Amino acid sequence: MGHVENEGSQSGAIDPALWRGMTQRRFTRRQAMGFAGAGLTSALLATYGGTAVQAGASSVIGSAKWWKKQKLHHVVNFANWPYYIDVLAGKHPSLEHFTKTTGIKVNYLEVVQDNASFYQKIRPSLAAGQYTGYDIVVLTNNNPQLGYMVQLDWLIPLDRSLMTNFNKFAGPLVKSPSWDPGNKYTMAWQSGWTAIGYNNKQVKNPGTSIDILFDKKYAGKVGMLSDPFELGSVGLLAIGVEPSKSTESDWAKAAKKLHQQKSDGIVASYYDQSYIQHLKNGDIEVSMCYSGDIFQADLNSKYKDLTLMLPKEGAMLWTDNMCIPKYSQNPLDAMTCMDYFYNPQTESVVEYYNDYICPVPDAKQELLRPTGWNKAALKSLQPEIGLPTSVTANSLDVFPSTKQVKASKSYYNFKSQDEIDAWNNLFLPIIQGA
Amino acid sequence: MSSPPRRAAWRKGLAPYLLSSPAGLWLLLLFIVPLLIMLSITLKTCSPASGQCVMTWNWGELPHVVNLYRTQFVTSLIFAAVATIIDLVISFPIAYWIAFYGGRRKNFFLIMLLVPFFVSFIIRTLVWEFILSNNGVVLTFLKGNHLLPSGFHVLGTGFAVVAGLAYNYLPFTALPLYVALERIDRRVLNAAYDLYANRRVAFMRVILPLTVPGIFAAFLLTFIPAFGDYVNQEILGGTANTMIGTVIQNLFLIDSDYAGGASLSAVLLVISLLGIWLYAKLLGSRTIEEYL
Incomplete structure (x- = not known):
């Protein structure tokens, strides 16, 4: 040949x-x-x-x-964020079970590092009307990229008839959310809080307020996130404004507060995902954080000093969403795969590993009393995780109470590109060090 | 009707252009055209959503971004200048020694100087990140022996960025210096000694003046790429020492602000061209190519 x-x-x-x-x-x-x-x-x-x-x-x-x-092609290319699915000896038990029962092979790629740069990678294909190489991509509702995809008609509306698990098991948090009414284009993968993490050995009286991030007592030991939408939202909470109801003049006040925090020498640095490493190392003592990271760090007994605080001003609640980009070559396989993750048995396995907010409340029962294939899967994962499944099942960070959900805050919903530009012009210079 | 001789002459006149046309075409398509596209983008308005740019003759973008990011320009200028000076100080003795005392093994020594640079630029920088990290070999050892306070760190500081730049661009300084030193006619040096110059005077008044074009070439070849570099800053630096290269990279690849990125690139280009113009003005344009 x-x-x-x-x-x-x-x-x-x-x-x-x-x-x-x-x-x-x-x-x-x-x-x-x-x-x-x-x-x-x-x-x-x-x-x-x-x-x-x-x-x-x-x-x-x-x-x-x-x-x-559409027909099944028995393959689906899934682009997700790193460390976001169950792993056992280099394989993903939940995906293996999916392949075994449906015959659909999943190329699971951990290629999304942040919304903006991933969007930049798939955009040229979409603009040229070509397959991006992915049938499922996961984008966050707190960045504008998911909105851009909808605006530009670059997402395939989901097949209503193939959302049986979703319709039955999806929790209220992710059913018809404000950023995608009626789940026309998306199904949630996981949600989480952007809250405050601190080291309880170094921080003795943390209190319950977001003010800890602005406390001169911790000058040089405070970590902030470098995502302008996260940073701006925390600034708004700190001046007592609800981000979803904020106005441009509130943004300016929040930016001023954050500038002050920086010039007072309180901020050690503006971090991406690397903040967790610095928190573990003790380079910083208190930091803005993503809820699941702290829980995962706690699992490792070496870092059990790290504590999550959901401040009384409210914690920002975000959701990562699965969606099918236009020109997908395997849309039916993608639909099947997405809905599969709304089966409580599947979700119990995923959740046992990754500890963010579960979109399927019934997965809690499956963690406590597994009823199917997940029994063996959870058991084989146990040595890796090192904790009984009941810890995950009873964690309020994974299956939050209604009160907790009510107390969380949503991000500002941008109405135009001008608004996004205005936001960026205020908060990007803080991060970029100008 | 043109007579045969005149026709031949015409052909003869055309020959150099025909011969240089492949190179000319290459330059036109892969350098001049992209450059013009970049310059035209500075005047366009681009949508961060679709990435499409529309010509709006927006002359305001350039002063706007220069004003917004002037701190990063200054940081880059200082970092690149310091790194270049460090490189000159380090590589001059090395180049001098190889050129004057290398003997038959000159090529061997030159290769030894270059061997580390056969490894990819990024990998080399990542290895430095590994070596200098808080839990890395060096700091763990020094802190363990109480030679450094426990809060001491190298990564994320301007020092780490300058050190990375100086390390990565060392061959660009060493090689032009070597070429300049190697070309010095030994008889000129002997003449200096014959005229009762001691070694110091011979060095200051003969060797150094003769290597000035080489030093300037080394300066340009090191300073210009270091000025626009973002890899070292991205890997070894932190948020407090952002360089202009990092800003340009972010504007293009994350923020989709193509007009802003192109404007900053244009400014970088002008600053680099100023350096080359200065070289040509002071030392003549013919000498620079001898060091490339």
Whole structure:
């Protein structure tokens, strides 16, 4: 095979890439634009309560008719954030079970490091009307990128008929959320709080207020997050303003407070995910943090001094969302996979490992009394985790009380690009050190 | 009707252009055109959502970003200058020794100087991060023996960034210096000794003046890439010592602010060109290529 020399021969082997190009359906730019236009019309019709199915829109990507035509390809390319799924000896038990029962192979890729740079990587393909290489991507609701995908019609509306587990088991937190009413495009992967983490050996009287981040007592030992949307929201909470109801003049006041915090020498640095390492090392004593990180660090007995505080001003609640980018080649496999994670048995295995806020409340019972394949999976994971499943099941950070959820705060919902620019112009200079 | 000789002459005149056309085309397509595209982006307005740019003749972007990021420009200038001076001080004796005392093994010594740089730039810098980290070999040992206070750290400081720059760009300084020293005619040196110059005077009044073009070339070749570098800052530095290269990288790859990134790049380019112009003005444009 490998050495076919056929210069000048007409009937010889043709470059496989050329074959693909000739045999596979391609979207031209005009077609793509046509689809976008039609998508918009159907979206508008849907908003006005009409059933959008009409002759012209029948084959629109994501319509019921379009979904009916899709076939399983027994493969799905899943792009997720690192350390976000159960791992056992380099494999993922939950995904293995999925492959065993459905025959769909999952290429699980931990390629999303942050929303902005991941979006930059998939955008050129989407803009050119091409497959991004991923059938499922996970984006956070607190950054603008998920909104951009919806605005630009770059997400495939989900197949309502394939959301059986979701409809049955999804918790109130992730069912028809404010950033995606009716779960038109997304299903949550996990949620979490951006709260405060501290070392209880070094911090004796933490109190219950966000003011600890602005306390001169901890000058040079306070870590802040470098995500402008996280940083700005904490600034708003600190001046007593609810981020979701804030105005531009509130943003300016919050930025002033954060500038002051910086010039007073309170901030050690603005960190990305690396803050947790610095908190463990003792470089910083108190820091903005993501809830699951602290819980995971606690599991390791060496770092049990790290404590999570949900401040009385409220903790920011975010959700990472699974969605199907347009031009996905395996949308039906993606739908099947996404819904599979709403089975409480599956979710119990995922949650035992990753300790963020579980989108499936019934997974708690499955952690305490597993009823199926998850029994063996949880048991085999136990030596790795080192704690009984009941600890995860009873953790308020994984299955929070309604009171906790009510006390959490949502992010500001940007209404235009101008607003995003205004926000960035206020908070980015603080982080970038100007 | 042109006569055959005139036609030949015309052909002869065209020959150099034809011969240089592959290189010219290369330069045009892969250098001039991208440069013009970059400059045109500074005047455009780009959407962070779709990434598409529309020409709006926005002349305000350049002063806006320069003003916003002037601290980072200053940081970069200082870091690059300090790193370059460190490189000159370190590599001059080495280059001098190889050129004058290397003997038959000159090439061997040159290769020894370059061997570490056969490893990829990023990997080398990442290894330094590993060596200098708080729990790394060096600091653990020094702190364990109470030679340093326990809160001491290297990573994240401006010192780490300058050290990284100086390390990574050392060959760009050492090689031009070596070429300059190697080319010095030994008879000139002998003449100096014949005229009762001692070694110090011969060095100051013969060797040093003759290596000035080499020193300047080394300075430019080190300073210009170090000025725009972001890898060292990103890996070894922290938030308090952001360099302009890091800002440009963030603007392009994270914030989708193409106009801002292009504007800052244009300013970087102008500063670099100023350096080269100064070199050409003082030492002539012919000498620089001898060190590249």
